[in-house]
Amino acid sequence: MTENKSISRTAAKRFTLIIVLLLLLVASYIYSSGNDVRVEIDIRKQTADRLRQEIDTGNVFSAARADLDNLTLDENNSTTLAILRHLDLQESKLDYRTKSKVVKNVNGTTIIVRKFILSGESSYQEVLSQLDWIQTSKKAVLTRAILRTGIGYGNSVYVEIEGMLYGLDKS
Numbered sequence: 001m002t003e004n005k006s007i008s009r010t011a012a013k014r015f016t017l018i019i020v021l022l023l024l025l026v027a028s029y030i031y032s033s034g035n036d037v038r039v040e041i042d043i044r045k046q047t048a049d050r051l052r053q054e055i056d057t058g059n060v061f062s063a064a065r066a067d068l069d070n071l072t073l074d075e076n077n078s079t080t081l082a083i084l085r086h087l088d089l090q091e092s093k094l095d096y097r098t099k100s101k102v103v104k105n106v107n108g109t110t111i112i113v114r115k116f117i118l119s120g121e122s123s124y125q126e127v128l129s130q131l132d133w134i135q136t137s138k139k140a141v142l143t144r145a146i147l148r149t150g151i152g153y154g155n156s157v158y159v160e161i162e163g164m165l166y167g168l169d170k171s
Contacts (some may be wrong), residue, residue, distance in 0.1 A: 068168075069170065070139075071138055071139055071166070072166045072167055072168045072170075073086055073112075073114075073165055073166065073167035073168070074167070074168070074170040075112050075167040075168060075169045075170070076169065076170065076171050078112075078167055080096055083096060083114075083116075083165065084096055086139060086165070087134060087137075087139055087140060087165075088133060088137070088139075089118070089130060089134075092118075092120075092122075092126075092130060093120050093121070093122045093126070094118040094119060094120040094122065094130065094159070094161075095118070095119055095120050096116060096117075096118055097116065097117045097118075097119070098114050098115070098116050099114075099115040099116060099117055099162075100114070100115045101113070101114050101115075102114075102115075109168070110168070110169060111166060111167070111168060112166070112167040112168070113164055113165070113166055113167075114164065114165040114166075114167065115143075115162070115163070115164055116140075116162070116163055116164070116165060117160060117161065117162050118130075118159070118160075118161040118163075119158075119159065119160045119161070120158070120159065121150045121151065121156055121157065121158045121159075122156070122157070122159065123154075123155050123156060123157070124147075124155040124156075124157050125155070127147065127157055127159045131145055131159075131161065134161070134163070139165070140163045140164065140165050141163055141164045141166075142161060142162070142163040143162050143163055143164065144160075144161070144162040144163075145159065145160070145161045145162070146159065146160045146161075147159050
């Protein structure tokens with residue numbers, strides 16, 4: 001009485017089907033897990049890109065704020081000497097006078113606008129150099145410049161420069 005311990009053909013087919021189904025389930029699980037990881041990576045990349053963009057926006061804002069700070073007067077320290085230093089004219093021969101000072105409110109920000117006159121006699125080259133500096137530095141808006149022949153001999157000219165300065169309360 002020997003028993004034949006072989007697997008029947010039907011049992012082998014069932015066993016093969018079960019193994020194939022198990023492998024399909026495992027493959028499906030691995031595929032969905034991989035998909036979840038890919039989606040998570042995409043979300044993190046988008047977050048990193050958004051944060052990088054916010055940093056760039058912050059840097060642009062900081063640069064714009066620094067430019068604004070450089071181009072405007074500090075109203076808490078707006079003496080004549082501070083104004084001349086702001087215009088880089090502290091060693092100039094020109095006299096500074098404030099014609100008027102107007103306070104404007106723009107979108108909740110108080111801006112002080114000073115109309116000024118710089119006048120005096122100097123060499124033609126110095127006057128043109130100072131006019132060019134004031135115009136290109138954008139620290140003042142020039143509205144008028146008048147040049148007349150000077151009293152002295154040579155290239156001496158009398159100049160009268162009118163313009164506007166902008167100031168902010170920087171406290």
